[in-house]
Amino acid sequence: MNASDALDSIWQRAGLPPEALQQARLTGEDPVLPSSFAVGAAAQSSIAAAALAACELGHLRGAGRQEVAVDMRHAALDCTGWFSLDGRVPELWDSFSGLYRCADGWVRIHANFAHHRDGALRLMKLDPATATRAEAEAAMATWRALDFEDAAAAQGLVATALRRFDEWDATPQGRAIAAQPLFTIERIGDAPPRVLPPLREDQRPLEGCARST
Incomplete structure (x- = not known):
């Protein structure tokens, strides 16, 4: 299964509009890292699915559908933590790992x-x-x-x-x-649908969605 197939599977299983998939542009191919697994495709498809879902919410708020472009190498590297302690990058693994x-x-x-x-x-x-x-x-x-x-x-x-x-x-x-599906979505409570405010031109898709307290 390549990254496009993986994205299609994730999107369909989530029950999201299939026409939104036309906005995804995936570039690059595995292997991008030395691994027995298609880590590049996994990173690329999951990041693309999250970005497309955010854009779809923006579309529901009145914006046009946006293109989502994800490069496989960039996606794989995006899953790596980059931080320092006192100006030095710490070891990620114990010497016995x-x-x-x-x-x-x-x-x-x-x-x-x-x-x-x-x-x-x-x-x-x-x-x-x-x-x-x-x-x-x-x-x-x-x-x-x-x-x-x-x-x-x-x-x-x-x-x-x-x-x-x-x-x-x-x-x-x-x-x-x-024997299990890749993921499941479980409804854990009932509530009336929330009316989302229209998306302003200066807002990102998720801005203004949180209920104010």
Whole structure:
């Protein structure tokens, strides 16, 4: 599924006017980042859907339909956080987070939270106060990937064995996710329709929609 197909699917599932899709202009193609997944298409289609929905609200308030242009590379980079602390960009990941080669495959460990990191290291029979990444890699080489995943899950840790797509599809989790729609919209209460004020030329589509208090 390419980005255009993904956008069509999102839009139709949300029950939005199909003619608005003609205003979307998507450029670029995957891969834009090194990944097994179509992260560029996911970013591009979701950003385009949100922008189109905002423009459609503006259209309901009297404005003409606007064109929405989203470049895939820009969309993917837009999903990256950019910030600094005291003028320096902090590390995004703990030194123990990441991929580890096991006896029969690979495991990805999430160690950004201290209790997840320390729990994973103790599972490897290492002391969190003194362990090094090299020691963790050596310890993980003695584990079977699925065994470590199961042991970590039993202790509330975050570690996942890497699988081929067909292997994931065959798991109970994969089958459960495949049986669900991409998203659902649930009505959680009843209220009379809100009358939206006309959109002024100097306003963006969502401006003036919030109820004043």
